[in-house]
Each structure stands twice: as C-alpha cells, then as structure tokens.
Amino acid sequence: MQNNSEESELVFGHHSVVELLKSPTANQRVNKVLVQKDLTSEHVREVVKIAKRDRLIVQEVPKSKLDLISDGGTHQGVAAYVAPYQYVELDEIFKSAEKKGTDPFILILDKIEDPHNLGSIMRTADAVGVDGIIIPKHRSTGLTAVVAKTSTGAIEHVPVVRVTNLVNTINDLKKRNVWIFGTAMEGKNYRQWNAKGAIALVIGNEGKGVSPLVQKQVDETLSIPMVGHVQSLNASVATGVMLYQAFASRNE
Template sequence: MKTNKPYPKKRDNDFNSQRSQKNNGGKPKRRPMPEKRAPKPVETENTEEQTDFVIGKHASIETLKAPDATTKVNKIFLQDGLKADFVHDVLKLAKEKRLVIQNVPKNKLDLLSDRQNHQGIILAIAPFEYATIDDIFAKAAAKDEPPFILILDNLEDPHNLGSIMRTADAVGVHGIIIPKHRAVGLTSTVAKTSTGAIEHVPVARVTNLTQEIKKLKERGLWIFGTDMAGADYRQWDATGPIGLIIGNEGKGLSPIIKKEVDQTLTIPMVGHVQSLNASVAAGVLMYQAYNSRQPLAPKV
C-alpha cells in the first residue's frame, strides 16, 4: 500500500543540481515553458480620473459662466421635469456655449452624485486644473495688490477645503497652495462645497511644501502660521505680501513647516472647547487679514 510522504527538504543548490543530472542521464531537467501573460499597463504620473463632476446649482452655474466652459464641460445632466428657477439660466448658457444637455431621471443623478444633494443638475467635466505659483502672483499683479496667499498644510477633508475656498474668494485671497501628497485635492465635493469659488480662486499643487515656502519668502512674502503660543491674531498686521498657513485638522502645523514661519498667531478662546474647525479658524484669520488690508474709512 502506497502512502503519501512529504517531499524531503532541499539542502542546497549544488546538491539538487547534481541529483537532477543523475536522474536524467546527465542532462538537466527542462522546466515547462511559463504561460504567456498579458503585459502590465504602463503606469503614468497622472492616475486621476479622466472625468469629474460639478454638483449642485450654484457650483454648476459658476462653472457654466467661466470663460473655459466650452472646453471644460463635457455634458450637462439635468433632471427630467425640473421646474426650478435656475433651469432657464442653464438652458441659456448651454445654448450660448453649444453644450450638450441630457435629461435624466433623478435616480441617475443620485447615482452620479453618490446621494449628495445635487438639486437636479450635475456637470460632467474634465479633471480640475491646477494653477502655478506664477499664476497666483500674476493675479495679484493684475489687481495691483500685494500677494495674499493661503497655504494648507496637509488638509484632508474636502468639505474644509471647499469652505476655505469660499471664504478665500470673499476676502480677496489671490491663490491657495496645497501639497501634492497626503492631502485633499480638487474634487467634486470640494467644488460643490465652495459653491462656485473653485472657478475664481487659483489652486497650485506642489511636491515639497517646505521648499515652496522658502521660495515664497525669497519673493518677499512674510509667512504666518497658527500656534497656541502665538501672538493674538487681533494684533496681526497683514498688510504687504503675506502667506498664511493653515494646519492639518488634527495635528496642526507640522514641525518642519513651523520652522519656516516668520510669526505664529493664536485665536483666543474662553469656552470649554479649546479648538476650532480648520475652515472656521481659517475664516477668522482671513477676515482679520481683510480688516488689516481693507481698513474702514474714518467717519467724517
């Protein structure tokens, strides 16, 4: 009776090679030809989706009004039978720019928006484009204003980024800089939360945020950041060319970034909760900068 015995363990390459030649008349045993496999796809640097979405009426209207809407918008998805006030504006803009409108049932929009509040309209667009640092400086120069740049240190929540962009547009920030890795980028959620500000605030994405901050300082910017031990933000003089750094939602400014800051600021709090949401803190500081840069005219 035959029994299944485990194969003996291999000792070393020389021994196994000699045994193989002995069992095959001095010839090494041929291995079977490996099966042919399909070649792996070549990876490129751009692994982002080739299509993105703008969700909701405010963000959609601002996108359709943008000068590059003709090339940026691939299709307009409009809910069947929608009788909202903004539909007339959408139809007018689509006709002017010769954009394709597709009427679809509500459940189609629910699926495309991942159950977000789409308000009956979604735009299919090309991936969001990022600006360059020079674009941001050019925007400040075109307005004849000293640069006011917001720098986000590894922000992760798209809702925070969208809210920050909305406030940035309101106070006249010339542009935002975000890191390329380990941080949220421009997405449909950001676009919807910004309610159209994404079309007006340039966002530059850089590989090394620390090196970029050093370059900004060489170009004349004073860099400010947040810290519990910083100066009271109400005493902040934000006139001139400035960069304001907002830290990560949970960790704040990273130590390597904090070393590049010219002055740290703090927001005093007297309540029981001694921290603010990143977008709220950014809003408070941006409006203080606005007050400093756009002071009230003295009463006559």
C-alpha cells in the same frame, strides 16, 4: 473631449453648475450637462440656457440618475461632468495680485484632508480676495467634486497651486519678499495681526496642526484665544477667522 464619467469630475447643484458654466474655461472643461427630465424650474431653465448658448451637450435624465451619481446630494435637478480641475503654477498667484494692483495675499494649507474643509476654505478665500492657495501633493485632499460642491463656485475663481515640498515653496516665497505667518496654540493674538504687504498664512492639518518642519519656516506665529473647554476650532472656521482679520487689516 472625453464624455466618460470615469475620466471626469461631477459638479452638481444650481449655484455650482452655473458658476462652472460662466467660467472662462467652461468650453474646454465641461463634457456634458445633465438636467432632470420633466423638471421646469427656474434653476434648470437657467442652466439649459447658458449651456445651449455655449453649444454644450445637454442631456435630460431621470431624477433617479441624478440622485445616484450625486450620492443623494442636493442636485436641484442639474449636474455637469467636467474634466479634472487644473492646478496652476506659483507665478499665477503673483500675476493675479499684479492684475489687481495689490500685494500678494496667499493661503498655504498644510495637509488639509477633509474635502469639505477645503471647499469651505476656498469659499472664504474668494470672499476676502485671496490671490491663491498652495497645497501639498501628498497626504492632502485635492480639487475633487466634493470640494467643488462645497465651495459653491469659488473653485472657479481661486487659483490652486499643488507642490511637492511645502518647505521649499515657502523658501521660494521668502525670496519673493513674502512674509510667512503660521498658526499655533501659542503666538501673538490674531487681532493684533498687521497683514499688510505681501503675506502668506499657513493653516495646519485638522488634527495635528502645522507640521514641525513647516512651522520652523514661519516668520511670525499667530493664535486665536479661546476660553471654552475645547481648545481648537474646525480648520475651515479657524481659517475664516484669520482671513477676515487679514482682510480687515489690509483694508483699513
């Protein structure tokens, strides 16, 4: 297994590292665990206990090292180098739903560029039971260390599919009887959304929204009514609003 940080992603912060170490693939993906030298907090003790239980490499380093590699982030005295995050095939999303005995609940992100937005979205997706997220390979953030940190561990639980062509993937979903919903300024009020059954929700780019080619593929368009001066929401906030409406509809 590679121990070179150039061939790894860095995960830091107590909650993110603990979720990483508890994941089923930790032994295959974790290259090295770093803990702050001479720091005996409960956070550090928990990380060391799990890492040593699973016979992972644990290295004590000075706080200045953790400050440097985390770029001044809140590391809480712990970090880990991991192999790059793995994407899954589309079938894995359907298998996830089948295991739970539910209809597929899918999120499609059309060129989300900010890794903080993706991390926050993953956090909400995990909370409401989304079976998987689909992102495009190009002009979109992937699964990075920043995404992992912002997701506070959700990255370990929400499968992500990375595809070359979103339009083709949406057509594939339709063949599997998935109903596609899109977001736009004009559309049905999201509070009237019946999200039962096999569904996919498309969220657009932070500035441009859903691209025209993808918008043409949606079966129904939804909107979030706003009465303020700013007629748009942050992508992760808008996604949170929509996902919780879907969650409420699916669990009536």
